[in-house]
Amino acid sequence: MSDGSQSGDAPADDEPRYSRDELGVALNLTPERLDRLWNAFGFARRPSDDKMFTQRDVDALTMLTASSDVIPEDEQVATARAIGQTMARLADWQADMLLNLARDESVPWTPAQMARAVDVVQRLVWRRHLKVALTRDSEADDSAAAQSQRLAGVRTTDVVGFADIVGFTSLSRRIDMAELETLLEAFEDRVHEVITAHGGQVIKTLGDAVLFTNSDVPAAAHTALAIQETVADVEPVPALRVGMAYGEVLNRHGDVFGEPVNIASRLCGSARPGTILVDSPLADQIVDDEQFRIRPISPLSVRGYRRLKASTLGRPRAARDH
Structure with a gap:
């Protein structure tokens, strides 16, 4: 369709269609490895049939989990842990801030509305920082040895x-x-x-x-x-x-x-x-x-x-x- 929507049995990329276990199957991960990554992101293992994950989630996580030849599994877990710890602290602070704002009768937005705005601003700032970091790293040695070293630190x-x-x-x-x-x-x-x-x-x-x-x-x-x-x-x-x-x-x-x-x-x-x-x-x-x-x-x-x-x-x- 010209508006980019999809019909029939093909959901849009941003429509949830995978449960947690189905996510592991789509990523070709063993239950043990999925648990290890899930815990590293900071989430407890709780049985659930809820469709929480989209095709975009699968595509993005595939780039992390399918790269074992380049990024060892332990390094993948360390990456997940770094992201999880950073995002958990940020989310806790943001939740406190939004709930405090919502208690102010002069603030006209709901926590959900403010959270959507924060999401946009957060991605904007992150993209700018990532662009600067990639530009800085591109000026360094691009040899195979240097690339391997950058993966380790x-x-x-x-x-x-x-x-x-x-x-x-x-x-x-x-x-x-x-x-x-x-x-x-x-x-x-x-x-x-x-x-x-x-x-x-x-x-x-x-x-x-x-x-x-x-x-x-x-x-x-x-x-x-x-x-x-x-x-x-x-x-x-x-x-x-x-x-x-x-x-x-x-x-x-x-x-x-x-x-x-x-x-x-x-x-x-x-x-x-x-x-x-x-x-x-x-x-x-x-x-x-x-x-x-x-x-x-x-x-x-x-x-x-x-x-x-x-x-x-x-x-x-x-x-x-x-």
Whole structure:
């Protein structure tokens, strides 16, 4: 038909026609493997004859499950787990937000209507981020070895930074939930803005802390300085501290791993309120840059490192005077 609809026994691609068990048959998966993927996505195994899945679902999942020669089964499960955990957290937050809005009599939309709008916006934002990420990856080595490595995780040399709120635990005990929400919102909003403005990437938010990366060392240094100079002035955010380290990290399923991550975390925990601590490899990269002031401190004894060399990062005195 000219309008794209289908007639007879052929349902449209977006019309549910598969139960969970029928989905496994269509994907040519054993019940055990289907259960493993289903659990990795974050769903419990419950018998159901409900037709929940469309042909589009089958086509998309086929690209994941039929690629065992390229993506091992364990990696497929890890991918499903990363998607499931991310989507579960996002959905929980969105549900709370939509239900709170629905309680406001001045809001004219139902939760279902707002959920449809969120779905559209979410896909729009995701497509833009995916396009940027694909463009970035296309500039890397496209050899077979490099492609294989990217499936297991991307190894890059980056600055890893942590920024957190000083004394957050005790502070959270003294203020009510509304004040706590306002504080975290102001902190996250401003820190994210600073990180992205300097070309960095927010990896994740950990309550009172933000983990970020930047492949450009001077830009990362400017990020830390901007966090201390601008975010702490935003009410009601209290004093902040920042720790940064430079080196090879493993990027896997939207997270980062490696020694620079551990060192940055230790430095952030050791930094005084309102200060920035950086490790030696990072300090060596910018010690001769007149935009920054590097001052070595006594070696730190922190978990995993008995004598961790570090320096404070700041503006040159002349720049601060202006």
